[in-house]
Amino acid sequence: xxxxxxxxxxxxxxxxxxxxxxxxxxxxxxxxxxxxxxxxxxxxxxxxxxxxxxxxxxxxxxxxxxxxxxxxxxxxxxxxxxxxxxxxxxxxxxxxxxxxxxxxxxxxxxxxxxxxxxxxxxxxxxxxxxxxxxxxxxxxxxxxxxxxxxxxxxxxxxxxxxxxxxxxxxxxxxxxxxxxxxxxxxxxxxxxxxxxxxxxxxxxxxxxxxxxxxxxxxx
Numbered sequence: 001x002x003x004x005x006x007x008x009x010x011x012x013x014x015x016x017x018x019x020x021x022x023x024x025x026x027x028x029x030x031x032x033x034x035x036x037x038x039x040x041x042x043x044x045x046x047x048x049x050x051x052x053x054x055x056x057x058x059x060x061x062x063x064x065x066x067x068x069x070x071x072x073x074x075x076x077x078x079x080x081x082x083x084x085x086x087x088x089x090x091x092x093x094x095x096x097x098x099x100x101x102x103x104x105x106x107x108x109x110x111x112x113x114x115x116x117x118x119x120x121x122x123x124x125x126x127x128x129x130x131x132x133x134x135x136x137x138x139x140x141x142x143x144x145x146x147x148x149x150x151x152x153x154x155x156x157x158x159x160x161x162x163x164x165x166x167x168x169x170x171x172x173x174x175x176x177x178x179x180x181x182x183x184x185x186x187x188x189x190x191x192x193x194x195x196x197x198x199x200x201x202x203x204x205x206x207x208x209x210x211x212x213x214x215x216x217x218x219x
């Protein structure tokens with residue numbers, strides 16, 4: 001009887017890492033799924049293979065599916081996951097990692113059960129401690145600039161050294177290096193390599209050039 005109880009209560013193993021995929025993860029919002037493949041190819045050519053497609057538009061799941069099927073050199077993930085249904089849909093579409101802006105026990109359970117790498121979002125020390133208590137050490141820090149930026153992350157490093165972050169939200173080419181220099185930051189997420197006018201014009205060469213600048217931040 002004790003053996004069964006112990007097995008049922010045993011914590012799940014941690015999901016594989018996301019933070020080692022690339023120094024910068026582009027955060028993509030697509031209105032037209034037809035743009036997904038050329039955009040992904042431009043980002044990969046520029047040195048950014050990990051791509052987070054956010055579930056903020058009706059085109060998102062089709063975009064993830066297209067990249068997963070047609071750009072195998074890309075590591076396409078799904079972002080803005082808010083519930084278990086989002087997690088299931090993203091996995092079915094071919095997402096290879098999952099990102100949420102925050103977390104709840106129900107969402108966290110679905111992320112863990114997916115078997116995919118994931119980054120649950122946090123913005124407070126209490127949320128970080130709660131995830132560490134669950135055995136999770138890799139997190140998204142969101143919204144990074146509004147939640148305290150590099151100063152806040154520095155203040156977390158001493159008391160919570162086991163936590164590592166992907167800050168996202170308000171970060172640009174100029175500020176990204178200060179985040180990446182922190183010992184508890186593994187990568188950053190951003191949109192600066194995806195300017196709206198370039199996407200509207202389908203200027204994939206410009207996206208590739210901006211991606212190359214971002215990739216160079218990893219040294």
